[in-house]
Amino acid sequence: xxxxxxxFAARYAREVAKEKVLEELxxxxxxxxxxxxxxxxxxxxxxxxxxxxxFPGEPYRRFFAQIYRKVSQxxxxxxxxxxxxKVAEGGLRAVGLEEVGKSFLRPLEARxxxxxxxxxxxxxxxxxxxxxxxxxxxxxxxxSTQTS
Amino acid sequence: MTEPFELLKAExxxxxxxxxxxxxxxxxxxxxxxxxxxxxxxxxxxxxxEGAGEALWKRVGTLSTEEAEALVRAFTHYFHLVNxxxxxxxxxxxxxxxxxxxxxxxxxEGFLALxxxxxxxxxxxxxxxxxxxxxxxxxxxxxxxxxxxxxxLRHHLEALQGELEEGDRxxxxxxxxxxxxxxxxxxxxxxxxxxxxxxxTTCPPPSGGPSxxxxxxxxxxxxxxxxxxxxxxxxxxxxxxxxxxxxGTPS
Numbered sequence: 001x002x003x004x005x006x007x008f009a010a011r012y013a014r015e016v017a018k019e020k021v022l023e024e025l026x027x028x029x030x031x032x033x034x035x036x037x038x039x040x041x042x043x044x045x046x047x048x049x050x051x052x053x054x055f056p057g058e059p060y061r062r063f064f065a066q067i068y069r070k071v072s073q074x075x076x077x078x079x080x081x082x083x084x085x086k087v088a089e090g091g092l093r094a095v096g097l098e099e100v101g102k103s104f105l106r107p108l109e110a111r112x113x114x115x116x117x118x119x120x121x122x123x124x125x126x127x128x129x130x131x132x133x134x135x136x137x138x139x140x141x142x143x144s145t146q147t148s
Numbered sequence: 149m150t151e152p153f154e155l156l157k158a159e160x161x162x163x164x165x166x167x168x169x170x171x172x173x174x175x176x177x178x179x180x181x182x183x184x185x186x187x188x189x190x191x192x193x194x195x196x197x198e199g200a201g202e203a204l205w206k207r208v209g210t211l212s213t214e215e216a217e218a219l220v221r222a223f224t225h226y227f228h229l230v231n232x233x234x235x236x237x238x239x240x241x242x243x244x245x246x247x248x249x250x251x252x253x254x255x256x257e258g259f260l261a262l263x264x265x266x267x268x269x270x271x272x273x274x275x276x277x278x279x280x281x282x283x284x285x286x287x288x289x290x291x292x293x294x295x296x297x298x299x300x301l302r303h304h305l306e307a308l309q310g311e312l313e314e315g316d317r318x319x320x321x322x323x324x325x326x327x328x329x330x331x332x333x334x335x336x337x338x339x340x341x342x343x344x345x346x347x348x349t350t351c352p353p354p355s356g357g358p359s360x361x362x363x364x365x366x367x368x369x370x371x372x373x374x375x376x377x378x379x380x381x382x383x384x385x386x387x388x389x390x391x392x393x394x395x396g397t398p399s
Contacts, residue, residue, distance in 0.1 A: 031307075033300045034329040038174055056335040096173035097329075103322040 017117055018071065021081070024108045025068040031104055032060035032088070034097075042091040048084065060088060071117075078116035085109045152244060156237040159312065163229040163324065170325040171222055182215070183222050225328050228297075232305050236312065298334050299346045301327065 033055075034041075041059045049055075049062025052069075067084050070076040076084075085108060089101035172180040185207065192200035211219065245255050254260035266276040297305075304327040311320050338346070 030300075030303055031326060033304075033326065033331075035331040037331065038329045057331060097322070097325055099318050099322040100325055103316075103319040 014117065017115060018074075021108070021112070021117065022068060022072055024111075025064055025071060028064040028104060028108070029055075029061050029068060032064060032100075033058050034060050039095045039097070042087065042094065044087045045091050048087070060091075063088060076117075078112055081117070082109060082112055085112070152237055152240045155240065156233055159233040159236065160230055162320075163233060164226065166321050166324040167222075167226055167229060167328060169321060170328040174325065174329050175218065175222075179215075179218065179222075182211075183219065186219060186223075221332055222328075224332060228301065228305060228327070229308075229324070232308060236309065298330075298332065299342075300330055300334075301332065304330065 036046075036057050036059050045063045046059045049059050049064075049066050052062040052065045054065065055061040063084070067076065067081065071081065085105050089098075089105050089109075092098060092101040092105075168180065168184075171183055186204065189200045189204035189207065193204055208216070208219075246258075249255050249258065249260065251260065254264060263276065266279070271279065304323060308320070308323050308327070311323050
């Protein structure tokens with residue numbers, strides 16, 4: 001296994017992870033069509049969707065459309081994504097729709113908590129930032145801590 | 149035939165209960181009580197109770213425009229769900245009938261019955277196939293105002309189909325709640341592109357010639373014939389009266 005192969009594997013793993021997350025975020029944009037006229041929406045959800053022109057009156061769709069854009073442009077970390085899911089879940093719970101959070105948000109939350117987007121950090125493949133191996137988050141999913 | 153009807157009743161009952169729960173949680177107890185009151189009065193009226201009809205008329209007359217609209221929308225969602233259950237029922241009934249079909253007892257609307265009718269008229273296999281090959285089947289989708297639905301609503305209803313099969317009650321409730329919390333009419337007027345997408349959601353572009361499924365059941369009763377099926381032009385084209393005309397989606 002050469003450094004080139006390792007770099008390729010790291011980059012490829014991240015691309016696949018990103019693709020899967022984008023797929024699930026796309027599904028959330030389709031599914032969470034709750035109307036602001038029918039359910040109260042937390043300020044954070046409303047603010048998070050600012051700048052999205054599509055889906056007027058459907059703040060959860062806007063919120064996840066914005067997250068989709070950020071992930072597709074590598075502007076979001078796993079922690080930011082998880083925090084966004086928590087915000088949306090909290091908003092749904094507050095209006096008695098915890099089942100929506102449980103069925104539609106938690107599966108993605110669980111996958112992100114286990115594998116994240118930084119399983120193979122982007123910076124590692126670009127030879128900038130930390131040069132330690134393995135990168136801290138690589139073993140996070142297995143419950144171990146940094147080994148070297 | 150009893151079993152499919154029992155299943156239909158069970159699905160209508162389940163979906164109605166889930167919608168009731170969604171109404172209660174999203175719109176509150178007061179509105180849910182109104183929906184229940186109107187539903188029970190309408191049911192009693194339907195069963196011949198004239199007093200219930202008068203009470204219903206009076207009750208509806210006291211509603212504000214906003215309440216009346218919310219009530220109508222709640223019942224519209226209910227009928228979307230009932231229609232879904234009925235569509236599933238039709239599929240089940242057709243499956244049962246297809247499984248029960250035999251050469252001696254063909255389904256009246258099937259190709260086997262058609263082949264037998266053509267043979268009974270004295271046509272040879274070649275003549276029957278030549279006749280069928282002249283047929284052109286044109287599916288036309290029109291913008292019927294009572295059937296217009298947002299693509300988002302159709303998405304939820306389609307997803308609900310699969311979720312009914314899976315039977316996960318939490319997920320089912322979540323989907324029904326999403327359906328109820330979705331505006332029935334989109335806020336922005338759809339663009340022509342939106343309507344084209346909507347059309348393709350209903351009827352995806354064909355990827356080839358006529359599907360062999362159209363000829364399933366074509367088991368010619370002529371001796372020595374094969375079950376290959378006619379090389380028909382059927383379904384060679386389809387027409388759409390909605391895509392791109394600005395007529396197909398409520399604005």
